[in-house]
Amino acid sequence: MLDISNKKIQILGTFLIVILLSKLLLDNIFYFINLSSIFEITLDAFILLSEFILLYYIIKKSNLDIKIYKKYFKKDTTSEDSLNSKFILHIKILKYLLLIVYIIMIFTPEYYNRIYIENNFYAKIITSILAPIFLAPIFYLVYILLNRSKSNSNTQLKFYVLTIFILFFHLVKIIDYSIITFPGYIIGLILLITNIAVFFISIFVINNNHWIAYQSKKIKYSLILNSLLIIFFLLNISFSTDTLINDYSSSISFTYDYYFYGLSSTVNLISLAGIVIFFRLIVTSIIYLPSSDAFERRQNEMISLASLNKIIAESKDINHITNTVTEIALKMTSSIFAWAEIYENDEIVLSSYHNTSEKYIRQILNDENFNKYRMDCNTLVIDDKVDRSIIASNMNYLKSMIYIPINDDNSKIGAICLVNNKKYNLDEDEYEILKAFSINVSIAFENVRLLKESIENEKYKNELLIAKNIQQNLLPKKVIQFEGYNVDAISIPADDVGGDYYDSVLLENGDKCYLIGDVSGKGIGAAIFMAQIKGMVMSLAPTSTSGKELLCKINSSLYGNIDKNMFVTISTITISNKRNLISYCRAGHTPLAIKKINEKIEFLKPKGFGIGFVNENMFNNNLEEIEVDLDTMDMIFAYSDGLNELRNIDNNEFGYENIRFILDTFKFGSALEINELFLEKAKSYSETLNQFDDLTLLTIFKNRENNE
Template identity: 25%
Template sequence: MLSRENIIRIVVSVNIVSWLLLLGLNLITLLQGYDKTTFGVPIAIRGLLLNLFLILVFFYFKARSEEERGSSFVDQLVRLLDVGWVLALISIVLRFADFFFDQFLHDRSAQMILLFYHIHIGLVTLFLTQTFFVWKKFILYQRSRRLQLTWQIFEYALLASLFFNFFQLDSSDALFYIILIPLSLLGIITAFNLKWVAYLDVRDKWKAILLTFLIGLFCAYFFWNLSTYARDTEIVTNLIQSVYILALFVFVGGYSVLGCAVLLFNLPTSVVFEQKIEELLDFQRLTQTFQAKENETQVYETLLQSTSKASDADAAWLIVANENRQITNVLTKNIQKQQALATEKKIVKELKYTAQSPISENIRKGLLDGIIDDMNYQSVLLVPLIFQDKLHGTLGLLKTQKDGFTTDNVELISTFARMTGVAIENFRLVSKVIENERYQESLNIARKVQQKLLPDHFDDNNYFEISAFSQSGDEVGGDYYDIFQISDSRVILIIGDVSGKGTSAAFHMAQMKGIFHSLVELHPPPHRFLALANNALSRCLDKDQFITASVFMIDSEKGVIHHARGGHCLAIYYSNETQSSSLLQNKGMGLGLLRRPDYIKHVTTKTHSYQSGDWLILYTDGILEARNADGDEFGEQRLLTFTDTHTGLSTTHFIDAFWDYFRHFCGESEQQDDYTIVAVRFL
């Protein structure tokens, strides 16, 4: 069987042969003076050879483009420009040789013109085809189904236009434009997709502007070159009369122009965008400082640097106090400690600040005279470091211009301050726990608290019975399940799993419960429920954490289950009619993995009818991934088989029987993750 490399060699060889045959046939036609405008066998053969050459080049670059992965947009433009330089240089050398023979040697033969022109056919085809597939990658970045379909129509229509090379249509023919104009318009329509531009920073956008402009110039140069050759009667195969080539010119050139224009229009917003990115990075650095369990002073320094940078403050201070309101630490930037203390005291008195919420105000002229004389500060922002009504300190920022702090500044810095307040409280709590050797006791308390977050029983109803069991892999865990009655005949059943385990997972599990309790009051459909939850959780989850969840709305009146899956394990459904279990298939992405509004595109609600005697089994991945002493995973198949053989029990006995079976499988193996299972039997 031929390897991919051998196939490529064969394609290249056939390509070269078809080009040489086309050149030879055109030379013969030129020497014999054959009437090349008459439809006949020579025209058909020329069209066949030309199309063979164009198609082989097309599919060669198509295969190459599918192999290339992972390159940045700018890198792809640079590589394309490198190819353009080489091809343009060859073209310029040929044009110079043509000029030299004509002006100095007066030996510009028809055969030489035809040879130079055929070399240009190869150069133009290579440039246009490679650029076509680079633009294709750019256009189909973050593509929708509709865009994918439009592109396929354009690509197939472009290849279909090769058929007209057999007739060698003239630009004076109406049919020529009837074909060319719709094809060109379709290409321009697809060219309006430039989502990739938004993912470039300012520097890359400037590079991309220059590169796309130069690529557009190459396109214009090659078109001019073919146009000048088209005026020579010696050329037999006129590429300018090819609908395929002209459509490629329109598409490649049009996308270059659109790319330059969109890049230029996006430059003003790029600075703001990068500023927001920098703020997010500051936020991440602050979060990492907390996660690294650094001491309080390091957290304070990180907060002061991040907030000063984010707000572009001219001076800043951070005053930290203990539980007795005694100052324990003062950090400053571009202001002396005594000046910071005196400034805050004076401003607090002037503004009657109660340290309950952030405040941003203009400073009355002369207010700081005698305290700070070297700079004329005109606006101030004071933000308290509060956690659960405990004031840990105050963050102060000064600027020399009036109204220096925007609403965005206040919100961002307030978020930093709240996080720092939480961190300070955590540091102090952990210190107390360590000092009093009660760390284990506090974790036991946390475990009991978490257990209260999960329902300890389920209310009876006439439609189904439900039982559940959960066991944490650590003192506390991140598994969550709950049920909500939203009407007489409808309930929402939820199961979720926070990535990781321990206190961090438990903390986010508590957040998840609060968010889900709030959202259930809105009665959204399951996929919308997950989208709203993703939006809320994205604001509080750490960057490296996510949550999987599944939501089931059981409508007992209609006898249906509406379910959506956010990356969670596939639920098991047992059909009493078929006496067998299967996995409820549904696509979905975990909460917090995609922190953008278009997350909703990645979850769907599916509807499934149920009958009396059917079962619904929910679980977390800790059960599937549990291993026995031999290293074998429990897996889905064992759970399916167990369900098939135990549906004659009540849900309570089903859960008890399952845990006996599960513990027997695991034996003495150490528990690595949280275990949770929920069983629903429809009456």
């Protein structure tokens, strides 16, 4: 609460005690030797000043008010609001401080005043203890008003003027007491003028009381009550004495004046200012009281809209939304009960309900007339006079209802229904707010759907990415290389994954077999099929002695086991170790291009069915394997139909002629270079290579070094 370890407070506290003790001592000496009072006043002023500073530090340094503030007003408020809330809290604290003083005052019999005078020494001690307690609420009042006036320089100026008036009168009193004794009427006149001035300035000190309008009814009542109590206490404490004639009828005024001459008048003036200010507060609160309901409702609406937006942003679950939204709508409209219904396949499904039982709502939902009435509502409907004939028999009390449709993609998917036993009588603004609410609810629902879709999409994308990685690992990063030849293969899928395939395997006899394939279709289905083919090639190659045998085995395994409209085309290029012979087998795949030095480009097209079309017999009998005679610097080029069927902007195919031309004009280079050249040409042909189909290239180049 209060940080006692604070250095300033410690020093001030010590200082105060020292002066107090010395004053007690000196007072008693003065009592006997009867010295002039100006000396006494100076000392009094010292004590008073140090007490003020100490009190100020205690209030300022203690986080007392902040802690209580946190407890009282936990809700989030804007900075302006919190300033007002703080003010309200200060008023409450002031009330308690005044109450304490009031109680002490009541329980202090008047004859104590006499004891004080007669027994100066003890009187001084008691006064020294009581005076700060009595001064505390006054000081707190000044503190509050000072704080309050800070926000506005104009108010601050008025406050300073007020302070000057009060201090001026205090000075007059001191002069009157210590230097020249003014005639009573002069003091009276000055007091009157000061009182009038303080009264009028106080009226205008805190001008801006509009914030009260925005407070809830409860807070307004509390403001009125607290202010009334404060005025009552201030009147009793400060004005129980007519200081003018120095007739102390209460211990408190006596204490003030006995403590420091003229203090009671000053306190009176401050109290007067306080009374005026709090009276204004009461008047303002009362003026704004009738509008409380409207303000509160509007505020509820605003809070509701704000919380709705929060729900929209956070919700992922339809039921959670309907539940909250129904509750908000219920509060907003002050209906007797509410429910949310979702329409699924011509059925009304209860999603949530508030202020009623499920059984009861289900009864309502079984009423056909009433259901039909609601189904006919397509926009926001506020019916303040619901037709008797459509209401269920058990809902006779129902006078009005609000139907808030929930739309998704321009079709009604549900509604929030609110019913009331009296008319809603909504004004235009409230109707607009309800309309905005209705739109927001629909947006919330749409968001949930979109979010779900995007999550699905994202999931699908991730899975596709995984599939892409898997597939890329299925294709060898580097095909088998061996002396005398230079081989390179590349595959670019049209989508994330594709159905093209290339590979290099060793056959049973150690021959190297290069494969290029294309499964029907593209995308995920093709990719899975391609993975299956890869598996077959891997397992069947070690037991096959030729490309043809491998293809026949694959066909035998596949035929009858796959969808009839699925198939795969594969070409094998087998390079025999022993005889340095190249054989080519084509199971439905695009023709193999062969470039021989000084000869025309040739496309080889031996007979062969696509794999998976026909049975073992038919396939095997119709599959040809031809031998290719390849000399040094000769080259063979295999590709998928993604190349020859590539289309340009005019929808013309790349075709065999372009392949022929590129191979013809290509003078010399590695297999990698020829593949890259084809990719580049394909890209420029289709302009973006926004490929239509998967594209795979396999080039085998016979090196110069390889002379037999």
